[in-house]
Amino acid sequence: MNKINDDILFRVEKPARYIGGELNSIIKNPQKVDIRFAMCFPDVYEVGMSHLGMKILYHIMNKREDTYCERVFAPWPDMEKLMRENGVLLYALESKEPIKNFDFIGFTLQYEMSYTNILNMLDMAGLAIRASERGEDDPIVILGGPCAYNPEPLYDIGDLFQIGEGEEVIDEVLDLYNSMKGKYSKSEILREMAKIRGIYVPSLYEVEYKEDGTIKSFWPKYEDVPAKVVKRFIPDINDNPYPEDMIVPYTEIVHDRIMLETFRGCTRGCRFCQAGMIYRPVREKKLPKLMEQAETLLKTTGYEELSLTSLSICDYSDIQNLLFSLMEKHKEDRVSISLPSIRIDAFSVDLIKEIQKVKKTGLTFAPEAGSQRMRDVINKCVTEEDLLTSVKHAFEAGWSTIKLYFMIGLPYETLEDVVGIAELGEKVVDEYFKVPKETRHKGLKVTISTSIFVPKPFTPFQWAAQDTMDAVKEKIQAIRANIKDRAITYNWHDSMVSYLEAIFARGDRRLCDVLIKAFEKGARFDGWSEYFNFDIWMEAFEECGVDGDFYAYREREYSEILPWDFIDIGIDKEFLIKENERAKNMELTPDCRLGCKLCGINVNFKEGKCFQGAVCNKVR
Amino acid sequence: MLTLKKGSVSKVRYVIRFAKEKDIKFISHLDLMRTIHRVIRRAGLPVEYSKGFNPHMNLSIAQPLSVGVYSKGEYMDIVLTEEVAEELIINKLNDSAPPAIKFLQAVRVPDAFPDGKKIPQVASIIEAALYTIKIKYDDVERGYKDLKNLLKKEQWITIKKGKKGEKEIDVKRLIKEFKFDIEGDSIVIEALIACGSRENLSPELLSSYIKANTDAVKENSFVEVERQEMYTIKEGKYVSIASYFK
Numbered sequence: 031m032n033k034i035n036d037d038i039l040f041r042v043e044k045p046a047r048y049i050g051g052e053l054n055s056i057i058k059n060p061q062k063v064d065i066r067f068a069m070c071f072p073d074v075y076e077v078g079m080s081h082l083g084m085k086i087l088y089h090i091m092n093k094r095e096d097t098y099c100e101r102v103f104a105p106w107p108d109m110e111k112l113m114r115e116n117g118v119l120l121y122a123l124e125s126k127e128p129i130k131n132f133d134f135i136g137f138t139l140q141y142e143m144s145y146t147n148i149l150n151m152l153d154m155a156g157l158a159i160r161a162s163e164r165g166e167d168d169p170i171v172i173l174g175g176p177c178a179y180n181p182e183p184l185y186d187i188g189d190l191f192q193i194g195e196g197e198e199v200i201d202e203v204l205d206l207y208n209s210m211k212g213k214y215s216k217s218e219i220l221r222e223m224a225k226i227r228g229i230y231v232p233s234l235y236e237v238e239y240k241e242d243g244t245i246k247s248f249w250p251k252y253e254d255v256p257a258k259v260v261k262r263f264i265p266d267i268n269d270n271p272y273p274e275d276m277i278v279p280y281t282e283i284v285h286d287r288i289m290l291e292t293f294r295g296c297t298r299g300c301r302f303c304q305a306g307m308i309y310r311p312v313r314e315k316k317l318p319k320l321m322e323q324a325e326t327l328l329k330t331t332g333y334e335e336l337s338l339t340s341l342s343i344c345d346y347s348d349i350q351n352l353l354f355s356l357m358e359k360h361k362e363d364r365v366s367i368s369l370p371s372i373r374i375d376a377f378s379v380d381l382i383k384e385i386q387k388v389k390k391t392g393l394t395f396a397p398e399a400g401s402q403r404m405r406d407v408i409n410k411c412v413t414e415e416d417l418l419t420s421v422k423h424a425f426e427a428g429w430s431t432i433k434l435y436f437m438i439g440l441p442y443e444t445l446e447d448v449v450g451i452a453e454l455g456e457k458v459v460d461e462y463f464k465v466p467k468e469t470r471h472k473g474l475k476v477t478i479s480t481s482i483f484v485p486k487p488f489t490p491f492q493w494a495a496q497d498t499m500d501a502v503k504e505k506i507q508a509i510r511a512n513i514k515d516r517a518i519t520y521n522w523h524d525s526m527v528s529y530l531e532a533i534f535a536r537g538d539r540r541l542c543d544v545l546i547k548a549f550e551k552g553a554r555f556d557g558w559s560e561y562f563n564f565d566i567w568m569e570a571f572e573e574c575g576v577d578g579d580f581y582a583y584r585e586r587e588y589s590e591i592l593p594w595d596f597i598d599i600g601i602d603k604e605f606l607i608k609e610n611e612r613a614k615n616m617e618l619t620p621d622c623r624l625g626c627k628l629c630g631i632n633v634n635f636k637e638g639k640c641f642q643g644a645v646c647n648k649v650r
Numbered sequence: 651m652l653t654l655k656k657g658s659v660s661k662v663r664y665v666i667r668f669a670k671e672k673d674i675k676f677i678s679h680l681d682l683m684r685t686i687h688r689v690i691r692r693a694g695l696p697v698e699y700s701k702g703f704n705p706h707m708n709l710s711i712a713q714p715l716s717v718g719v720y721s722k723g724e725y726m727d728i729v730l731t732e733e734v735a736e737e738l739i740i741n742k743l744n745d746s747a748p749p750a751i752k753f754l755q756a757v758r759v760p761d762a763f764p765d766g767k768k769i770p771q772v773a774s775i776i777e778a779a780l781y782t783i784k785i786k787y788d789d790v791e792r793g794y795k796d797l798k799n800l801l802k803k804e805q806w807i808t809i810k811k812g813k814k815g816e817k818e819i820d821v822k823r824l825i826k827e828f829k830f831d832i833e834g835d836s837i838v839i840e841a842l843i844a845c846g847s848r849e850n851l852s853p854e855l856l857s858s859y860i861k862a863n864t865d866a867v868k869e870n871s872f873v874e875v876e877r878q879e880m881y882t883i884k885e886g887k888y889v890s891i892a893s894y895f896k
Contacts, residue, residue, distance in 0.1 A: 332689060334691070
């Protein structure tokens with residue numbers, strides 16, 4: 031076994047990805063800890079280092095004296111080739127030691143197209159890909175993150191899954207492990223882990239299928255293993271541990287700034303949105319807490335930019351006060367504040383006007399759908415008038431670059447609806463020319479982007495069929511044909527990637543073989559167009575005798591047992607069904623703050639208090 | 651030396667010598683710049699910013715290092731808005747720096763020479779740099795003999811690829827001093843070569859010339875390069891940048 035060395039590093043692109051040693055990275059003596067944890071992100075360094083969840087868990091685990099948590103990212107293919115040629119096993123950035131000998135290997139599941147990278151990383155670590163083939167002494171592979179809400183396609187990859195927010199449960203897992211390590215077998219440890227709320231151990235469950243391919247039943251093999259796995263969440267995020275410092279990479283990463291988490295959850299209830307359901311209830315951090323965390327992080331990182339993160343930042347109950355307080359406090363240190371997402375209304379445009387007084391980069395809005403009918407179907411409570419008023423304000427305030435995000439292939443969508451996307455783009459251009467020449471800024475640029483809708487578990491659309499690739503192609507053509515103005519640029523996503531996402535998002539255990547087959551055929555970095563190879567995937571489906579259309583294109587009955595039904599996110603299935611029925615009738619379901627919509631979160635979980643920490647629960 | 655009234659906002663210039671250590675030799679010049687900016691912000695030094703829409707720190711690194719090269723003789727110019735004790739600057743910076751960046755020495759630079767002439771920026775006075783270059787060989791004795799013979803050649807002609815295309819240059823003319831020895835399986839070269847805006851020879855060009863013109867070089871091996879110090883010419887002699895400002 032060889033260690034990483036300069037003879038390899040000088041031959042790869044961006045070697046800074048592989049050297050560690052960054053400001054605020056944690057160096058411990060491996061001899062002085064009981065537990066070694068490899069925290070892996072299945073994508074390249076610049077992407078993985080931008081992920082907030084990993085920073086939080088890194089901080090929490092390293093606070094423990096008995097644990098050393100280190101980082102691992104997917105080596106880019108040029109690095110992979112040289113590591114394999116030179117017999118270098120996948121190593122952790124801090125100690126440069128192979129993760130094969132660690133106690134835990136954790137992966138975060140952020141998007142389906144990173145799954146082959148997980149397999150590749152396990153393989154590069156010198157471990158068997160299948161949990162069932164790994165030995166007693168091999169590390170426990172633990173998977174978490176949003177895609178863990180349907181863990182089944184990875185059932186034989188991870189030894190255990192962690193469902194929901196990880197801050198508390200990770201400590202429970204590590205404590206239990208430390209008390210059993212060396213005294214009990216791995217299977218005994220996993221059996222005990224399964225009793226922790228939020229932990230799913232797939233090897234302790236059995237599934238049986240009907241002749242038509244749907245699930246007949248799903249049950250735990252033993253009596254002491256819970257039939258339902260209940261998600262974890264932190265009732266009050268004010269007391270939640272938050273990093274006092276964050277690693278500051280040498281090389282530029284995707285989100286190269288402080289990320290300050292302001293709140294969790296969202297009350298809007300858009301019917302396509304998984305995050306809007308799984309992160310309920312809404313919980314806010316109080317303003318003094320945020321001010322304190324911002325100050326500490328600015329001091330410890332030296333960053334000049336701070337981004338307020340959440341699902342829909344303008345919905346923070348005290349947003350105006352927060353923004354102005356931050357700006358006032360840090361104006362001398364030249365700190366800029368950014369809002370990653372803004373709502374489509376004049377209030378939000380005014381807010382962003384305040385923080386971008388000088389440099390007006392582009393403004394991004396997400397109407398999500400082109401016609402009012404479709405926006406009602408998906409419960410995006412935004413009207414055309416809202417959008418046009420917002421862009422008018424923006425043009426008057428000096429912006430001239432507008433980006434508009436849409437989805438196509440939504441349930442119950444017609445060709446007419448998508449043509450509305452092009453028409454809306456044209457109307458935005460008209461608004462620009464209505465603003466007097468002296469007021470508006472030169473160089474109008476409107477970018478329309480469409481992605482293809484992927485139905486996700488735990489949403490009202492979890493039963494829906496994905497639009498076929500042919501239908502999607504036709505819709506993209508229709509949009510292109512209806513864009514007349516030269517100020518509009520149109521970008522669209524590849525339908526093949528979305529097809530695979532739809533399969534894995536709602537897949538069952540039979541997809542695990544397909545995944546392994548595709549990996550063996552060379553699939554990796556599927557989220558990167560330069561490496562994505564659809565033919566490999568089609569071959570893998572064929573050779574495994576699995577029909578992708580069954581998962582992507584089939585509309586499910588409400589009575590069907592879905593692969594993720596054993597997970598309890600606190601939202602009643604009846605609520606999701608009701609929302610899907612309302613979608614068919616284009617009925618809007620207003621924001622939770624206008625009255626409880628009885629989704630079940632605050633009833634099913636007694637600690638689930640909505641608007642915890644908020645100064646008010648009114649919609650502006 | 652010029653002294654300032656306490657509390658008055660003004661420009662106080664410092665030249666700072668620092669090291670980019672071996673562990674981070676693979677980070678680029680831009681990465682190093684960005685990191686130093688953040689170190690200075692963390693250190694809370696009263697650094698001066700330019701005016702205008704996009705203010706930036708009044709800081710410049712004298713001579714960029716290539717990816718893969720490390721150094722204990724780096725220099726930067728920095729302007730503060732008030733006088734800070736040299737030692738305090740170094741302590742604050744080191745407390746705020748990642749482990750592989752070390753700040754070694756700060757020198758307060760007056761605005762002008764006693765005769766009123768402006769004191770130049772470090773970047774504009776550099777004439778030469780001293781490097782240690784380690785090249786690995788399969789047969790180091792043979793490489794040593796070849797290099798000895800190579801030195802007898804009048805000119806070392808090679809192709810330099812620049813922004814304006816390729817150009818033929820004589821590497822040897824740009825070498826001021828050249829010593830070499832065997833160390834394990836490597837030949838270790840100590841070379842003082844032209845550096846700066848007037849004439850410049852990159853250590854990579856020098857080492858690739860030697861690799862191409864000696865036998866038994868180990869294939870696919872990394873050539874270790876360390877910059878030891880940078881020099882200017884004072885009264886006809888090479889003097890280190892630190893001693894020039896001291």
